[in-house]
Amino acid sequence: MVSGRKTDLERRRRVVELYEQGLSPAEIARQVGMSDQGVRYTLNAVQKEKARSVSCRRCKVAINPTGALPRNHGRALCLACLAKTPEASFGDRLLSLRLAHGLTVMDLARRAEVDAGALYEYETDKHEPTWQPLVRLVRVLGQELVVFGEGQR
Numbered sequence: 001m002v003s004g005r006k007t008d009l010e011r012r013r014r015v016v017e018l019y020e021q022g023l024s025p026a027e028i029a030r031q032v033g034m035s036d037q038g039v040r041y042t043l044n045a046v047q048k049e050k051a052r053s054v055s056c057r058r059c060k061v062a063i064n065p066t067g068a069l070p071r072n073h074g075r076a077l078c079l080a081c082l083a084k085t086p087e088a089s090f091g092d093r094l095l096s097l098r099l100a101h102g103l104t105v106m107d108l109a110r111r112a113e114v115d116a117g118a119l120y121e122y123e124t125d126k127h128e129p130t131w132q133p134l135v136r137l138v139r140v141l142g143q144e145l146v147v148f149g150e151g152q153r
């Protein structure tokens with residue numbers, strides 16, 4: 001059998017396809033001519049990648065997954081959509097901007113000199129920051145963090 005990068009990719013796609021059709025790893029192994037273990041390994045690797053990928057909840061474009069956590073799925077917005085979603089909660093804005101900057105919670109905590117536990121609470125909309133941490137967060141993430149003109153209706 002010819003092996004090489006392209007072939008591996010094709011085989012991998014086929015493994016995922018068959019798995020999504022409901023075949024067991026043993027059946028997939030038989031069909032694609034791989035070992036059982038190879039199939040399991042491939043499926044595992046694909047799942048890990050999926051768990052890391054994050055997409056915009058409005059337009060579905062892929063967002064930099066650096067710093068994303070499983071609980072961030074379905075909440076983050078890309079910057080273009082964030083600009084079009086003034087009703088996004090503070091937590092959603094914070095999360096979206098943090099990911100857009102490629103920062104983990106710890107990175108942001110360090111750079112903005114805000115407690116990581118407090119950041120978690122802001123991101124999950126349990127609390128909103130007081131003025132000082134807010135100013136520090138805006139310094140790192142930019143003004144998009146705050147929506148001006150609220151209550152101007």
Ligand SMILES: [Zn+2]
Pocket residue numbers: 056057058059060061077078079080081082
């Ligand atoms: Zn988007």
